[in-house]
Amino acid sequence: MTAPSAPVKAFLRTEQGVQINCLFNPAELTITKSNTWQASENKGGNAPELRFQAGQSGTLALSLTLDTTADGGDVTVHTNKLLDLLKVDPGLAGSDRQRNKARPPWVEFHWGKLHSFKAIVERLQVKFTYFASDGMPLRAKADLTLKQYKDEAELPLQNPTSHTPTLDTVHRLGHGETLDRVAARYYADSTRWRLIAAENDVVDPLALEPGALLVIPELPVRRRG
Structure with missing residues (x-):
């Protein structure tokens, strides 16, 4: 009898290439996407005709459980990694x-596929x-x-059976x-x-300082007509 495979762990990958592993996989994910439409004046009508203005940024909401009771470690080691994602670099x-x-x-x-x-x-x-007796x-x-x-053209979550995103x-x-x-x-x-400059929003290439992190995008695929 084949043993069941271990569950795939979810993780966050930062712009600097650092991987932040989730101690426990999220129980649910919430995806939100909206568009902006403007109503044109329609005197004497029951409802105005809507005109598309622009799409809004999609959002992905999730809750993570961080628990170190098994080894007695300080859970702030893990929470600080998340808080650092809001710091200016x-x-x-x-x-x-x-x-x-x-x-x-x-x-x-990222979570599996x-x-x-x-x-x-x-x-x-x-x-x-939850805290230890000493307050940790x-x-x-x-x-x-x-x-x-x-x-980006894709939905907030992509399944590589239809599109395989490449990690830059x-x-x-x-x-x-x-x-x-x-x-x-x-x-x-x-x-x-110029591909690298556009991907990293570089306005002046000569102003880049040593140590700056650059995302190297994949070359665009040429499609035959």
């Missing part, structure tokens, strides 16, 4: 210290529910709301390294540097 692509421009990282949620869009942590609520937190519940970071490569910029050199390394074509 001046080392991310597109940051400009002179202009005081920076942002927190985007993240992706389910993969979310790139999203920012819009809201995080951590509730500690041992159990917590974390409610996260992830909000879509950029326009993250590159740390070295001293004296330029975008065209990075493009030459990953694409064997230095002229592809």
Whole structure:
């Protein structure tokens, strides 16, 4: 008799390439997507005709249970990793210290064959529910709301049976390294540097500082007509 396979663990993958494992898989996921429509004036009518304006960012809400009672460890080790996702990171692509421009990282949620869009942590609520005799937190519940970071054609959760999302490569910029050199390394074509600039919202390639993290997107697939 074949032994049952172990359940696949869900995790968050940060823009910096760090993987934050979920101690327990979420019991449910809530996906929200909305559009903006504008009503045109319709004098004498029962209802106006609606005109489409724009789509709104999708959201993915989930609750995570964090419990370290088995080993007696401090559960804040895990909750702090989630709280760090809301902190501004001046080392991310597109940051400009002179202009005081920076942002927190985007993240992706992965669970087996389910993969979310790139999203920012819009809201995080951590509730500690169990403590050791000395006051150390041992159990917590974390409610996260992830909000879509950029326009993507796919739904908030993708199943690779119809579309296989590729996990982008993250590159740390070295001293004296330029975008065209990075493009030459990953694409064997230095002229592809604009793809990297667009993916990372880089306005001025010369303003990038050593140590900046860059997402290297996959080359677009050419479809035959």
